Amino acid sequence: MPSTTATPELETDTEVTFDEPWNVLIHNDPVNLMSYVAHVIRKIFGYNAKQAEKLMLEVHQEGKSMVWSGSRERAELYVKELHGHQLLATMEKAGG
């Protein structure tokens, strides 16, 4: 009897999709100082001064800025930290 080697069937799942990332947004408010908003962005996300300034100006001039994108769990933590610094922040699934 010839020996046979079973070839395992490779299961493929064409339905698998990667989770869409979540965006963290900071919204403009008239009370928080611009210097403070830039400071908090640097402190929490580790951006350099120039990047933080750019994002802060986006918040100020356009009403909001998407400051980070990634997993839902991290987004929740970042929003919590931003609220802890009394900034208006929300998280939403990328693409609505």
Added chain:
Amino acid sequence: MRLTLLKEQELWQLSDMEEVHVELLRQAADDASMTDCPEGRQRLFPSPVPQDQRLREGEFLEDWNEYVTGELDTQFAEDVGTLLADLDGVEIHHTADEEPIDPRYLVKVPLDHAGAWFSSLNQARLMLDLKYALHPDGEHLQLQLDAGLDEGETLHERLAAYMRYEFFALIQEWLVRQVMAADQE
């Protein structure tokens, strides 16, 4: 009033303060804890998701309100407590060669209390903004002396609110630039 950073001693200080300055700072604690301004509380503890997503995030929001809001509430109250405790250490000071007619006050604050001071003054300004509608059109501070006075609210009260709002902002701007930003350099 003079604000000075004393890096070597790990302190910053408010010196040459008149009594009114000390009173205004104590008032920040009351402003931050305003109980007659529910809009202010909503602003301090905003929703983590936009309005149109709140329905589908019901369970998540319940958890958020229970755990995160509770934790932040405690943190903000502790920040105010830190400011008040530091103010308890206020002392009268005189320059070496002269005794001022009116006493001058001095308070020394550890560098690592800067965040708590900023938070307390910010809480106070957020509450004042909403209670007295200081930014009726969004972006710019507007001195509206006769508009929207609530029952029992006096013109004097409203003017005092503007003054405190600006006084607190001045200290905050100095703190963020001179003390808090130093950690990022």
